[in-house]
Structure formats: C-alpha cells, structure tokens
C-alpha cells in the first residue's frame with residue numbers, strides 16, 4: 152500500500168477542512184497524523200474529512216471525521232459540503248449519498264455552486280445528546296456561567312445533530328462575548344459526558360440569527376455547520392424563529408451565511424458554500440505532506 156494519498160485543503164465559510172482521499176485503502180487517518188497536520192501552520196485545520204470506500208449499498212462513500220486534536224466527530228456540516236464539492240469536481244456528478252457514524256446523509260450541489268446537505272433528524276432526548284443527568288425538557292437546561300445572581304450565559308438549549316450541541320441565547324452580537332474563556336469550561340462541563348459544541352446565538356428576526364461557536368475538539372473556529380443546524384432547530388423549537396432561517400456566522404470571513412431548513416419531515420437541510428484552496432499528497436499515518444504545484448498552476452489557468 153502506498154504511503155501517500157491525495158488531499159485537498161478546503162474551507163466552508165472559513166471552517167478549515169482537509170479532505171483526504173482514503174478510497175482503495177483499508178487503514179484510517181491516524182490521530183497522530185491529524186495532530187501533526189494541525190500543528191503545521193500550512194495545513195492547520197479544524198476537521199479532516201477522510202473519504203473511504205462505501206460500506207453499504209446505495210452510498211457513494213463512508214466518511215470518517217477527525218477533529219484537530221485527533222478525536223473523532225460524528226458530524227461536520229461544513230466539511231460535508233467540502234467533500235461534495237471535491238467529488239463533484241472529480242466526477243461531474245451533482246448528488247451524493249454518504250455514510251457517517253451518525254447515519255446516512257444526502258447532499259446535492261446546485262447550479263450556483265452552493266451545496267445542500269441533509270444533516271438528518273435532530274435528537275432531543277437527554278440521554279441521547281448525551282447529558283449526564285435527566286432533563287425532561289432539553290430546550291432549556293440548567294447550566295450557567297458567571298455570577299449566580301447575574302449569569303453571563305445561562306439556560307442553553309441542548310440537542311444532538313449527530314454530535315452534541317448546546318446553544319446559549321444572547322442579546323448582543325456573539326463577538327462581544329469572551330467565548331475563548333467560556334468555551335473550554337462549557338465544552339468540558341460534567342453535564343456533557345461526551346463534551347459538547349458550544350454556540351452563542353443572537354436571534355435578529357423570525358428568519359435570521361447570528362452565531363459563533365466554540366467547537367468540541369477544535370476550539371474557536373471561523374464557522375461550524377452542525378452548530379448552525381442546532382441553533383436553527385433550537386430557535387424554532389423554542390418559538391424564537393420560523394423553521395427556515397438564514398444564519399450569519401459571526402466569525403466567518405465577511406460574515407458568511409448558511410440557510411438552515413428544519414423540514415416538515417424532521418430532516419435538517421443546511422445550504423452554503425465550499426471553497427478549494429490547494430491540493431497535495433499526505434501520508435495518513437505520519438501526516439507528512441507535499442503540495443502539488445501542478446494543481447496550483449491548473450487552478451491559476453483561466
């Protein structure tokens with residue numbers, strides 16, 4: 152088995168994604184390779200999306216997702232859009248079905264280049280999110296940061312979008328909160344036995360909101376697609392918005408947007424862009440990599 156595979160450096164609204172092509176191989180991208188790639192400024196990433204051969208009929212690929220600390224993630228919305236764009240440009244096809252540890256995802260690339268991913272159904276049961284103690288109503292759980300009588304953040308909505316999320320409702324621009332300080336405390340709070348992605352959401356109308364996320368296993372990122380899904384669903388669930396919302400991702404370049412549609416069939420469809428930056432080859436065991444300059448030249452050719 153060759154020690155090198157192709158990979159692409161991509162992003163979804165600034166969420167840094169490495170798409171690694173593991174098709175035709177039986178091994179996996181190792182946590183050690185992920186940590187080495189994350190430590191190198193040229194390849195620093197938030198998530199790796201490793202494309203493997205399909206494991207079940209009717210799917211195009213199995214996708215393995217790793218955070219930059221080497222841990223596994225069950226879902227990655229921005230990364231899934233990057234995988235769709237990579238496979239669409241390779242094959243000319245527009246629609247794909249993927250298997251992940253969280254289930255089967257359908258995705259389609261639209262004529263304008265944006266990509267919609269069916270992220271599956273939200274899960275609200277406390278033991279499935281999971282939370283470490285029973286909450287009958289997970290749309291508002293007891294959890295706060297700051298002084299007991301004047302908390303800075305409190306009563307988040309908790310849910311799983313395949314991965315665990317807590318959404319704190321804020322009344323100012325999420326960029327004005329010290330998420331770098333609160334994020335690690337909340338991600339690792341004992342109420343979340345598998346940790347959680349922590350999002351601040353400011354609802355700006357019945358169809359819009361602004362979010363910012365501290366990601367489990369990755370820290371402050373420029374965007375998080377599954378968190379946008381969790382914020383959209385939680386806002387509708389608590390009567391703050393309608394079921395289809397435009398989410399401005401506060402820390403993404405130029406404050407990019409995602410559309411989140413919690414459909415009547417309970418599926419959550421996320422639509423937004425993906426962007427290729429450069430390609431190369433990588434050793435999935437060690438993380439040693441090389442840039443493919445011919446791909447740069449090809450991309451620069453009008």
Ligand SMILES: N[C@@H](CCC[C@H](N)C(=O)O)C(=O)O
Pocket residue numbers: 166197198218223224225226227228229230314315348366367368369372374375376377378
């Ligand atoms: N950036 C992703 C979410 C990544 C997974 C997360 N850090 C986790 O461990 O659950 C997205 O766009 O959804």
